[in-house]
Amino acid sequence: MFEKILIANRGEIAARIIRTCRKLGVQTVAVYSEADKDGAFVRMADESYLLGPAKVSESYMNSTKILTIARESKVDAIHPGYGFLSENASFAKKCEQEGLTFIGPSWQAIESMGSKIKARKMMENAGIPVIPGSNTPLTTAEDAALAADRIGYPVMLKASAGGGGIGMAEVYNEQELKKVFSSNSKRASLLFGDGTMFIEKKIVNARHIEIQLLADSHGNAVHLFDRECSIQRRHQKIIEEAPSPFISESTRQRMGRAAVKAAETINYQNAGTIEFLVDHKENFYFLEMNTRLQVEHPVTEEITGIDIVEQQLKIANGERIEYDQESLFITGHSIEARIYAEDPVSFYPSPGQITRWELPEGIGIRHETAIEKNSKVTPFYDPMLAKLVVSGSSRSEAIQLLNDALEDYRVEGIKTNIPMLKKVINHEKFIEGTTLTSFIEDHYLPMLSK
Amino acid sequence: MTEIKANMAGSVWKITVKEGERISTGQDIVILESMKMEIPIASEASGQVIKLSVSEGDFVNEGDVLATIE
Structure with a gap:
């Protein structure tokens, strides 16, 4: 195992990774x-080292300083x-050139999945x-309108280099498309350089369901089942659960196999996630691949008993995955709620000084x-x-x-968004799992205006 | 005279008006960036922008004056 690793991140995920490192006897370096x-x-x-000012370009995105x-x-x-x-x-390539192991996939795999158009084709x-959808890059509103005509409205306009919902727009007709194309394209080039x-x-009537993968450098790949992440605001997830209450066992197996195949196609190594959209007939469509640890990975850990960060370190260290698909099974049900510093009505951020912070303790929390x-x-x-x-023996x-x-x-x-989370999980649609x-x-929004 | 203030801490991402410009109520004057979100700040009054108190990239606290409208 590695003797010492650096964690190029902050907050809860840095703390999460340090915990697993301690368990494995790996020393940690924090940057902040x-x-x-x-x-x-x-x-x-x-050990910990100061990166620089708060601005991300001068701190957590400053790859030269981090290296x-x-x-x-x-x-x-x-x-x-x-x-x-x-x-x-x-950055992954620079790590390799410096003789450092990047705990994640190869830079080639990141690159191929980073371009959403390329990923779709593969x-x-x-x-x-x-x-x-369109498999060719669209650079003008006219090209986009032609493509949308062929596919049929409504369409989603997306940035090829995008992520996190940035630059994305739902468009219902040509007029709307022409209106948003240039502004979204401009934003994408500003934020992603493309x-x-x-x-x-x-x-329509889609669910967001994703499959967690593990793949090692010896050609072994397994999936750790699915996560349901349909509760989102501004295309950002708020509540995630595993397993999905919607899909049947046979769909789960088919999605799992498709995800493993996707990993094998791009010679993927380490932990990764394939996101799918699933329609009401349980047809599933590739949405994108996240070539990294996901925010919502704990729900999968809870239902499989596998420490995903530990697996990431072992795979990066050249070890074989200890599991084969047949030895993996789901136990119980787990749900994650993201606690955000934001207004529960306007969704506007709410930075400031915390004056009270008391978290509930107990079994399953x-x-x-x-x-x-x-x-x-x-x-x-x-x-x-x-x-x-939280995790329990059943979803209820x-x-x-x-x-x-x-x-x-x-x-x-x-x-915080806690009042919102309470409303969501007590809604009949959420309780039904639909x-x-x-x-x-x-x-949720109609509930507020009542 | 109306002072337009920041309703939250953040950095000034974009200024969308110029000093001397005539603006109407509800028009965006500044776009703040806070916690990875862009928040447009609209003018509560119509009139002329007599002073812009911030520049793009500046950090502002809640309550800081962004612009003065007359």
């Missing part, structure tokens, strides 16, 4: 920005967490169902957070404060546990 100098993850690590610290602190490997440099092929060639767009048919009693929530990074993960038990835990969750000083990706627009 000035805004995070009092962060719990900085103290948890064996300098990695060299000077003599680490064997770098874990990128999620976000920041985790899906940056050139999956289609491998026989994996993709959403009907304004190339593509179009996919809008799948797990917290992933780096927030403490006197933490200050700065406006520089993602608004996620914590993840509340898990929902009850989540409801009780949210009732006992005490955060003061800033606004939620779609449009749940917030269809059911």
